[in-house]
Every structure is written in structure tokens, then in C-alpha cells.
Amino acid sequence: MPRPSKSVLITGASGGIGRETVQRLSGLGWQVFAGMRFPQAGRTLFHGLDGVVPVELDVSREASLHQAHEQVAHHLAEHGLDGLINNAGLGVDGPVELVPTAASRRQFKVNVIGKIAITQVFLPLIRAAQGCVINIGGAAVRYGVGLETRYGLPILLRLPERLRDRS
Numbered sequence: 001m002p003r004p005s006k007s008v009l010i011t012g013a014s015g016g017i018g019r020e021t022v023q024r025l026s027g028l029g030w031q032v033f034a035g036m037r038f039p040q041a042g043r044t045l046f047h048g049l050d051g052v053v054p055v056e057l058d059v060s061r062e063a064s065l066h067q068a069h070e071q072v073a074h075h076l077a078e079h080g081l082d083g084l085i086n087n088a089g090l091g092v093d094g095p096v097e098l099v100p101t102a103a104s105r106r107q108f109k110v111n112v113i114g115k116i117a118i119t120q121v122f123l124p125l126i127r128a129a130q131g132c133v134i135n136i137g138g139a140a141v142r143y144g145v146g147l148e149t150r151y152g153l154p155i156l157l158r159l160p161e162r163l164r165d166r167s
């Protein structure tokens with residue numbers, strides 16, 4: 001039996017890069033699982049787009065990851081998942097002296113642990129299709145901006161050097 005169209009799960013599909021990617025891949029004939037914290041919005045957002053299935057998904061909640069996996073696996077039947085695009089992310093801006101640690105914790109939970117956790121949960125489906133995982137990040141991870149906390153760990157690793165440069 002011929003395989004249906006390629007399939008992909010995109011996290012953070014409610015806006016920005018995620019939403020654009022859903023539209024683009026749907027236009028190319030992919031089956032797109034649009035991971036969103038509030039999927040009812042997706043029904044309006046992606047109305048009229050072929051092959052788009054809004055999936056409730058909060059990458060910071062373990063139970064949500066497993067529920068989303070169940071829903072995606074059900075749609076795919078025996079086929080695996082060709083792609084996972086880890087796009088969901090939070091920008092927490094501000095100098096390290098001022099950003100509340102609770103905000104940094106939340107950011108780390110979504111931007112770092114969230115990507116690891118969802119990859120773990122979906123890896124068997126991705127392996128079944130010999131698919132791939134794409135992580136969306138930003139140039140600030142590599143280069144950093146002053147004493148900004150943005151993007152968490154990579155910046156933290158460079159913080160001593162940045163503090164030294166400012167002293």
C-alpha cells in the first residue's frame with residue numbers, strides 16, 4: 001500500500017514561526033500535527049488548511065506530552081512520524097540582576113527541558129519512520145547580548161566571561 005503524505009509535529013504552532021511552518025508544510029501536502037496549548041484556537045487558525053490536526057500540547061507538562069503522543073500515534077496508525085519540529089519557546093528578557101528566577105526557571109522548563117522531554121516521548125515514532133528532529137533556537141544562544149539571561153543555559157555558561165568584561 002503506498003504511504004500517505006509525510007507527517008510532522010510542530011510545537012508552539014499558535015503563532016510566529018510555528019504557525020508559518022504549519023501553513024507552509026500543509027501547502028506542500030504534509031500531514032501536520034499543530035501542537036498548541038489551546039488547540040481550540042487552532043481550529044479557527046488553520047481552518048481550510050488540508051491535513052492539519054491541532055493537538056493539545058504543553059511541552060512543560062509531562063502528562064500533556066503523553067496525551068499528545070497518544071493522539072498523534074492514533075492518527076498515524078502503523079506509520080511513524082517523519083519529523084518533530086521543536087519550536088515552542090519563551091523569550092525572557094532582561095539583565096541577570098533583574099530577571100526573577102521564577103521566570104528563568106519557567107523559560108528553562110520550556111526551552112530546554114521541554115525539547116528534551118518531547119523528543120524522548122516521540123523518538124520511537126520518529127525512529128519508525130527514520131524521521132528527524134529539528135530544534136529551533138536563536139543566534140543569541142551562540143553570541144549572547146550583554147548580561148541578558150535570554151535562552152538560559154548557553155548564556156549562563158558564558159556569564160562569568162561577560163561579567164569579567166564588564167568589571
Ligand SMILES: NC(=O)c1ccc[n+]([C@@H]2O[C@H](COP(=O)([O-])OP(=O)(O)OC[C@H]3O[C@@H](n4cnc5c(N)ncnc54)[C@H](OP(=O)(O)O)[C@@H]3O)[C@@H](O)[C@H]2O)c1
Nearest residue numbers: 012013014015016017037058059060087088089136137138
Ligand atoms: N522570532 C525570532 O526572532 C527568534 C529569535 C530567536 C529564537 N527564536 C525561537 O524560535 C521559536 C519560535 O519563535 P517565535 O518568534 O515564533 O515565538 P512566538 O511567536 O512567541 O511563538 C512561541 C510559541 O511557543 C509556544 N509556547 C510557549 N510556551 C509553550 C509551552 N509550554 N508549550 C507549548 N508551546 C509553548 C507559544 O504558545 P502560546 O501562544 O500558547 O503562548 C507560541 O506558539 C522559539 O523557540 C524562539 O525562542 C525566535
